[in-house]
Amino acid sequence: MGSTPNDRIRVAVVGVGHLGKHHARILGELPEVELVAVVDKRLPQAQTVAAKLKCGACQDVEELPPDLDAAVIAVPTTLHHVVARHLLERPVHLLIEKPLTHSVELANQIVEQARAKGVILQVGHIERFNPACRAFKVLDNHRPVHLIQCVREVPYSFRSTDIGAVLDLMIHDIDLVLWITGELPAAIQAAAWNHFGGHEDVAVATLYFPSGTVAQCLASRISPHVRRELRVYAQHFDLYVDLLRSKANVMEATRFVEQDLALFRQPPAERIASLRDQLFERYFTRRELAWPSVLEPLRAELQHFIRCIRSGARPIVDGLAGRNAVAVAAAVLEQARTASLRLRPSTKAA
16 A cells, blocks of 8 residues: 555555446446456456456455555455455455455454454445435434434345345435434344245344334335335434435424414314414424435445545444444344244134
8 A cells, every 4th residue: 555645546446246337337437446356256347347348357355455554345345354354454445345255253253354454444335425315414403303204215236146135225224314313223123035046035123222213124125116215213302314306304393383282182073174384384294305416325324435445534434344234234133033923824713
């Protein structure tokens, strides 16, 4: 890692499949970055991407030049650990695609090695760079949070088949929930089902936090539709965030709710119609937040990574945050495996 603040950061991308090739594309466009090489076990794939981006191509990380500053790891999740450990020995700064790895033990090893080597470790929880997440700032005035509901559904993509819906999809929302609450859950209930074989394709989890917040997460990769939605409920407050479309709706109670509370609890019959008509005028305000022209989240994530390398700042999603998301995901999977309650349809007529 021989770069100075004025040098271009020499970066490689390891794994240039569906997502990795976009990492490489964006890094190749950043003026402060020199994309040195792309790596893929499928050498023709690496060569195809490299030819477009005018960089080197190789089949193994051991073939990368020694004067590398940083790397993005976008290989299958089950390979994150072995690739990260090799690159950290150099050492180089790392951005590892989510999830950090597929087990808590391996995540701990990566975090500790990065700390010992004194390098930046960022985890690719890209929703943190979704402009719609700016909406969470309004929660500062609405604590405590009572309930968070997350829904994430996609059609089956035939990618990330080395992991299931929890580590592939739900972990995005687990990270957001941990970020919003600032806590780790005290208890978890979960269930999961598989439809195509090796891993769960649908999972649901309820997380109970020490502060009293409850979070409900649903993830499915067998839906005909794409949904990435999150709703937060606090006292007299409702925040709905559409992560897919980068929009949010906020509903807040006015001072008249408390003022007329007795009227709501025991309304005279002749007042019910007028109260209903005034509900979203006098008693609750509704406003929409949108960010129509914003930076591509993946570009924002990569630019943040480069800035952290230059400044030595702690990434928004550092190794510990990535490790905590893996720990909660692992607990969800364990609860789903060991759930003792199994409801079966009755064979007797009612």
